[in-house]
Amino acid sequence: xxxxxxxxxxxxxxxxxxxxxxxxxxxxxxxxxxxxxxxxxxxxxxxxxxxxxxxxxxxxxxxxxxxxxxxxxxxxxxxxxxxxxxxxxxxxxxxxxxxxxxxxxxxxxxxxxxxxxxxxxxxxxxxxxxxxxxxxxxxxxxxxxxxxxxxxxxxxxxxxxxxxxxxxxxxxxxxxxxxxxxxxxxxxxxxxxxxxxxxxxxxxxxxxxxxxxxxxxxxxxxxxxxxxxxxxxxxxxxxxxxxxxxxxxxxxxxxxxxxxxxxxxxxxxxxxxxxxxx
Amino acid sequence: xxxxxxxxxxxxxxxxxxxxxxxxxxxxxxxxxxxxxxxxxxxxxxxxxxxxxxxxxxxxxxxxxxxxxxxxxxxxxxxxxxxxxxxxxxxxxxxxxxxxxxxxxxxxxxxxxxxxxxxxxxxxxxxxxxxxxxxxxxxxxxxxxxxxxxxxxxxxxxxxxxxxxxxxxxxxxxxxxxxxxxxxxxxxxxxxxxxxxxxxxxxxxxxxxxxxxxxxxxxxxxxxxxxxxxxxxxxxxxxxxxxxxxxxxxxxxxxxxxxxxxxxxxxxxxxxxxxxxxxx
Numbered sequence: 001x002x003x004x005x006x007x008x009x010x011x012x013x014x015x016x017x018x019x020x021x022x023x024x025x026x027x028x029x030x031x032x033x034x035x036x037x038x039x040x041x042x043x044x045x046x047x048x049x050x051x052x053x054x055x056x057x058x059x060x061x062x063x064x065x066x067x068x069x070x071x072x073x074x075x076x077x078x079x080x081x082x083x084x085x086x087x088x089x090x091x092x093x094x095x096x097x098x099x100x101x102x103x104x105x106x107x108x109x110x111x112x113x114x115x116x117x118x119x120x121x122x123x124x125x126x127x128x129x130x131x132x133x134x135x136x137x138x139x140x141x142x143x144x145x146x147x148x149x150x151x152x153x154x155x156x157x158x159x160x161x162x163x164x165x166x167x168x169x170x171x172x173x174x175x176x177x178x179x180x181x182x183x184x185x186x187x188x189x190x191x192x193x194x195x196x197x198x199x200x201x202x203x204x205x206x207x208x209x210x211x212x213x214x215x216x217x218x219x220x221x222x223x224x225x226x227x228x229x230x231x232x233x234x235x236x237x238x239x240x241x242x243x244x245x246x247x248x249x250x251x252x253x254x255x256x257x258x259x260x261x262x263x264x265x266x267x268x269x270x271x272x273x274x275x276x277x278x
Numbered sequence: 279x280x281x282x283x284x285x286x287x288x289x290x291x292x293x294x295x296x297x298x299x300x301x302x303x304x305x306x307x308x309x310x311x312x313x314x315x316x317x318x319x320x321x322x323x324x325x326x327x328x329x330x331x332x333x334x335x336x337x338x339x340x341x342x343x344x345x346x347x348x349x350x351x352x353x354x355x356x357x358x359x360x361x362x363x364x365x366x367x368x369x370x371x372x373x374x375x376x377x378x379x380x381x382x383x384x385x386x387x388x389x390x391x392x393x394x395x396x397x398x399x400x401x402x403x404x405x406x407x408x409x410x411x412x413x414x415x416x417x418x419x420x421x422x423x424x425x426x427x428x429x430x431x432x433x434x435x436x437x438x439x440x441x442x443x444x445x446x447x448x449x450x451x452x453x454x455x456x457x458x459x460x461x462x463x464x465x466x467x468x469x470x471x472x473x474x475x476x477x478x479x480x481x482x483x484x485x486x487x488x489x490x491x492x493x494x495x496x497x498x499x500x501x502x503x504x505x506x507x508x509x510x511x512x513x514x515x516x517x518x519x520x521x522x523x524x525x526x527x528x529x530x531x532x533x534x535x536x537x538x539x540x541x542x543x544x545x546x547x548x549x550x551x552x553x554x555x556x557x558x
Contacts (some may be wrong), residue, residue: 052446076447085442094314100495101439110433110449143494159443169446188527 005030005167005199011060013046020046024060031164031197035210038220044057044203045086045137047220048169051085051201065166079107081163084157087149087175097157098147099140102127106158126247130158133188149176154196157185161192170194170202172210186213285516295403297413298511301405301472302481302529304420307427308465309486310499314438317462318483320357323464325478327353330379332400333386343415347467353379354463358456377381403474403526405515412471426431426461434458434495451515472511473526482532485510488537491544494502510536522548 006028015021015233021043028034036044049055051062053074062069064077082105103109106123108116131137134154139147144155153176160168168189190213194199204210207217218224285291308333312318331349361370372476387397399407408416433454437444445451462482469478485507486499493499514529521528 053448054442054445075448075450078446081446083443083446085440085446094435095490095493095495095499096439097494104436104439104443105447105515107447110436110444110447112429113431114428116432156443163447 004028004063005032005061006201007061007066008051009061009063011050011057011062013043013050013055013057016058019222021057023051024224026218026224028199028201029179030199031193033193033200033213033215034202035202035214035217036203036206036220037205037207037210037217042221044220045171048083048085048171048201048203050079051167052169055080073152079163080166082160082163082168084168084170086171087153087156093145096144097140098136098142098144099124099127099131101144101155102130102158102162105130105162107163126162127158130162131155132163134158135184150178153177154181154185164196166197166199168198168200172203172205174204174205174206179209180277182209186210186243189213225234281520282527283514285519287302289517290406291515291519294408295512295515297416298405298472298515298525298529299418299508300420301468302511303504304486305421305469305481306485306503307500308423308462309482309484309488309507310496310503311431311434311438311458312426312462312482313486314435315458317459318368320354320459320462320478321466321469321479321482321513323357323376324354324463324487325470325475326376327379328467328470329383329400329475330386331383333383336390337386341411343412343467343471346421346470347415347464350463350467351460352457354466355456358459361440386493399474401474402472402524403470403472403475403477404546405472407526408471416468416471419464423461423465423468426457430454430457430501430545431496465486473530477530478524480533483504484530484533484537488533488540506533506536506540 004027006024006026008024011024012019012022024047036047038044046055050057051064052056053069065080067073067077069077103123106126128137128140134157136151136154136158139151144152147155153173157170159172160170170189173189174185177185186209189200189202191199193215202210202214213215312321328346328350331353332342332345334340334349335345357368357375360366360368362512396404396407398404433444433449437449437451441451465482466478469481473481474510485503488506489499489502493502511529512534514532515525517523517532518525518528
């Protein structure tokens with residue numbers, strides 16, 4: 001049995017009384033494509049940020065590719081991780097062409113300039129390949145600032161893909177994409193996880209849109225509620241024929257969406273506890 | 279033509295031309311980062327705060343430029359760390375420190391005898407009176423700044439573009455920012471000799487601002503920024519010699535004019551493009 005690409009044990013984040021994340025346990029093999037859904041403020045983005053090494057968990061452990069993540073090996077381990085953070089409009093309007101933006105995703109981009117002489121050509125091919133995957137190759141010379149929101153998002157995805165990550169973290173990658181592009185994006189991710197054995201974690205809102213593509217869906221609201229149920233609308237053998245044998249068909253029952261059970265409202269529970277104590 | 283001949287024949291100008299162009303080159307290189315990271319107010323703050331450093335140097339009779347350098351470095355590092363720890367916004371922090379240390383500087387310098395300090399030279403710059411030791415100091419600063427740019431410019435650039443993704447790809451973002459602030463502080467001190475405390479920001483913002491309309495990549499911006507800066511400095515020096523105007527102010531004025539031309543040029547260029555696409 002191979003070591004999982006990502007292994008999270010007993011992870012918690014936030015103050016002990018009102019944790020943002022609590023007792024997260026998760027283990028993902030290479031080639032696994034997982035969707036995370038949950039209500040606003042459930043801690044979805046926080047979980048991705050912790051895995052990406054941006055936040056320190058309050059307790060618990062994260063293992064990437066069999067090695068425990070800590071500040072000293074962070075730089076080396078994160079080279080194998082691609083990260084697409086949530087779209088925001090704070091991006092400064094730097095004058096950059098599309099292929100320059102994608103180049104920023106290469107692992108040696110920030111290396112001193114004298115070490116970059118000579119490796120220009122290799123990157124050029126990789127850049128065009130990454131842009132090709134998101135169908136932006138013909139706009140490679142365009143000014144990034146003049147792109148539409150959806151085009152920018154695809155370029156940002158190409159930037160995450162160019163380093164050929166073993167683990168890809170995506171926070172609402174379909175934001176700003178129309179439904180046709182959304183499906184293309186999910187199909188591309190499915191292909192990457194199947195063919196290149198990429199482990200993918202994707203935070204999304206629309207569960208109906210992703211169930212056809214992912215191996216599993218984690219329902220997150222402070223804790224992970226992991227559901228793996230067979231889809232009843234589409235027979236399993238059809239999906240197996242299309243995507244191969246390792247796929248699990250996952251669907252959610254109506255009660256699961258949002259995963260908010262009456263006794264697990266993150267904001268109310270601590271108050272109840274303190275009331276009881278008094 | 280005679281104007282140029284006179285200019286290049288003058289010994290004062292010959293001696294000040296090289297340091298002036300050196301400063302123009304280094305500040306133009308840094309100005310790309312200043313604009314990308316929106317640090318123009320930091321340069322205002324640090325340049326004014328350096329008056330306190332100069333005042334301190336005068337009062338304790340320490341060497342002027344080294345003392346000012348250390349002081350500017352401390353101030354910029356303080357500004358880089360203060361906002362996070364105290365919940366004060368960065369611009370308010372800069373504003374307070376800027377006023378406070380300027381006040382301290384004025385008091386310190388006023389206690390020194392009037393003839394010791396060339397206050398106007400400090401405030402508005404005087405490249406014509408550069409001494410060999412000062413030139414040496416400028417060369418050291420230039421070497422440090424250019425070395426940091428060669429090493430870290432790509433990292434700084436990607437942090438300016440998207441700090442979160444930069445951090446997620448393993449860059450130590452907060453350390454790099456700290457270094458950027460420090461190097462910006464050093465650049466400010468270089469500028470003070472040429473443009474003076476009051477006009478320093480002009481040299482650290484205008485070259486890249488001119489280039490911003492035309493550049494499409496880090497290398498392009500840098501090259502354009504350096505070209506604008508060298509042209510502006512040379513033009514400013516020649517005019518200041520010919521008209522007997524203060525050199526620092528004339529250089530900044532020349533750069534301002536170039537900014538307006540660059541702006542107008544890019545506006546016309548866009549109009550022409552629109553017109554072309556409408557016609558075809």
